[in-house]
Amino acid sequence: MTGTIDRRALDAGHTLVTPLTTTGASTALHTDAYEITMLRAALADGTAAHRATFEVFARRLPAGRRYGVVAGLGRLTEALQEFRFTAGQIAMLRAIGVADDATAAYLAEFAFTGNIDAYREGELYFPYSPVLTVSGTFGECVLLETLVLSILNADSAIATAAARMVTAAAGRPLIEMGSRRTHEEAAVAAARAAYLVGFTATSNLQAGLRHGVPVTGTSGHAFVLAHADERAGFAGQVAALGTGTTLLVDTYDTGAGIRTAIDVAGTDLGAIRIDSGDPAIEAARARTLLDSLDARGTRITVTGDLDEHRIAALADAPVDAFGVGTRLVTGAGAPTAEMIYKLVAIADAPGADAPLRPVAKRSVGKASIGGIKRASRELDDAGHAARERVVATPDLIGRTRPGRLLQVSVVRHGTVLHSPTPEEVRAHHRRAKTELLPRDLDLSPGTPRLTGAPAGRTP
Amino acid sequence: MTGTIDRRALDAGHTLVTPLTTTGASTALHTDAYEITMLRAALADGTAAHRATFEVFARRLPAGRRYGVVAGLGRLTEALQEFRFTAGQIAMLRAIGVADDATAAYLAEFAFTGNIDAYREGELYFPYSPVLTVSGTFGECVLLETLVLSILNADSAIATAAARMVTAAAGRPLIEMGSRRTHEEAAVAAARAAYLVGFTATSNLQAGLRHGVPVTGTSGHAFVLAHADERAGFAGQVAALGTGTTLLVDTYDTGAGIRTAIDVAGTDLGAIRIDSGDPAIEAARARTLLDSLDARGTRITVTGDLDEHRIAALADAPVDAFGVGTRLVTGAGAPTAEMIYKLVAIADAPGADAPLRPVAKRSVGKASIGGIKRASRELDDAGHAARERVVATPDLIGRTRPGRLLQVSVVRHGTVLHSPTPEEVRAHHRRAKTELLPRDLDLSPGTPRLTGAPAGRTP
Incomplete structure (x- = not known):
């Protein structure tokens, strides 16, 4: 269906591509x-000028998930810089x-001048973790x-779905190839999110x-079908x-197809891709056949309706790389993190x-916890996450708290201070994930072991 | 959580907003x-210049769905006009x-000069319906x-999820308000798709x-919380x-809250919104209370985790408008249509x-049906869809076929010929939906009654 790993393009991609290019278009109407x-009513009665803090959190993780992964912070800081209203x-x-006259005048001059504190991109989060805090008027x-x-x-x-797939792949390369199954811009963001938690490459x-x-990418069925026969297609490629x-x-x-491939390309063929059938059976047969043809170095990539469970089931199969499409870009059953933004x-x-x-509001089933919060992750002697410590404070001036501080200063007075590289995000995510216990990483449905809700105060 | 219907803004929105503004940015790398x-290999061996036809279809509808709705054609024709590769x-x-030298030279001059035929936007489709056909080199x-x-x-x-919600709402207004739960650009497309199948308005x-x-939109919990008390918030609004x-x-x-609302606004208050609790119980209580306060004209909007089933369950509740968010923008359990593009x-x-x-390929479980196809929908004497007639032909020169022809000429020699207005798409969708039988519109899980797979040739 889509392409597969090509080490040359992949290595080149690491070094030659300009990262973090913005589109330059106003993002203000994504509102x-x-x-x-x-805003209009708050300008009219004066509330617009009062200091305020909003918090982003999720009341729950998607059903059965044991941890979440924060992603999007880098895209958000870029979008924030383009958050200006055009005429x-x-x-x-x-x-x-x-908008009325006063609102129009306010928007014409608008630029965010407040502060944002947030969990790092790639950080893990749990129910009620204060993932992002926005302070200003x-x-x-x-x-x-x-x-x-x-x-x-x-x-x-x-990112949360992708992190589970990375666990399932146990070190083998994962290629994101789901662009065709989601909105064309969501596809770009999905490729980025998957890469940040350990995917190897994308087709996008x-x-x-x-x-x-x-x-990365090489060829699809259309190329083979466009030729007089499979041999002619392989020869052309x-x-x-x-x-x-x-x-x-x-x-x-x-x-x-495998016999023809080796006949055409020789035993130095880089890889074959199989996109149909039972991948465990197909991969085993293919490995045996390739070895019998003396193509022992030819790798096997499998694609087609893979998710974390199917990848995990291939643990013992001779698969060298996985291509994941639909299930990745749709969040493997959880297409939204359901975070909310509360005053x-x-x-x-x-x-x-x-x-x-x-x-805090007291709506039935939707209550929230008031106050500005500081969050840290307490580690036990083995370095494993023992507790998500979230303390509500009337003031952001911090005192020393035990554990690893989870929030960083992302924006101060409207200026972005925190712009890690993709490699830094990947490294932070890997580190944070090592703090989990095996049971947190279990792919079967479970409940999060940690929570950001203060003890006895879960709304 | 989000705003609700405001008839003044809504009416104004119909007439004053410029439709179909493109961003002007190249869409060529959404690839x-x-x-x-x-392309590179096909340029090298000459196949790139051979005439070819690709077909878009879905092997199946999402589990339990009885029909699908085609949407995106208008966005596609716009994106096609920006499909140029920049230096x-x-x-x-x-x-x-x-890309190598020859490929780079080809891309530098590239503009699509072929033909596209497609099911109209808003048209219904079934498994193997040839939704879109691309012909050229x-x-x-x-x-x-x-x-x-x-x-x-x-x-x-x-659109497929939204159409089911429109059926469930049985004529009552539906407001799309899911932007916050999906990618910021996917949100814009979702608002458009929902509108095309009968939603009334969007928050986006x-x-x-x-x-x-x-x-449309008015106020959220933050506005109330930002004031000394609810009364002050309502007064400000x-x-x-x-x-x-x-x-x-x-x-x-x-x-x-309702008593305070009427006390502040008087009995001419346009509407109240309830975003928590059991909406059937809350709406009934609210209606009784509003009527007892003599606010008989004050409407009730409900929001919060609604989907087609919950809307249907409110058939007898005194709800005047529904706001739908998460479940709409995530496709109500089916976030992708899983269409494929096959030579x-x-x-x-x-x-x-x-x-x-x-x-046609013969891959296990993923075989396709070769040939260029003409599609029509045969209607019975009562005007109901009786059969999806899909005929493979070696040539697009058509003969007269029974039933309603489903494909229209969208692009000829690279020029877009078909650009219906949103109102025309809405009208076409309404007409096509009247051809369904009650059992096709049933919201419970079922199988599609129609199929585009030729009899006896389902792969």
């Missing part, structure tokens, strides 16, 4: 209308009756709700250009891409000196 | 790397070893695979600006947005006169 109408956008907001913080949640919910869902070219993800390429051998008959503190007067008071 | 390597993109493709057709599938799979999944501002979808606004009454206690015919020589031969 729900009610953020603007709330055309403001005219539209006036035309449809959402009520007016500027409320405007960011939709964009913040869209990015974190989409990217964290993919835009993810290569924009985010520096290694890109090998002539153009070399014997190091990956030949897709299951268009007609996999056994015959947790507000001042009752304008100005920097007015004290913040904690607030 | 899998293997499309480029296949920077080509440099990247060379740098990572995907092998080289130009293979390049479009990823972009075509990304758009159709994402948008059709949302970008969908209003770009696609002309009516936009009514002062700014008028008594026709929607007050969110469940931040603390819904009954008390069905190829010429064995270059040039316009070389005959096309049908091709």
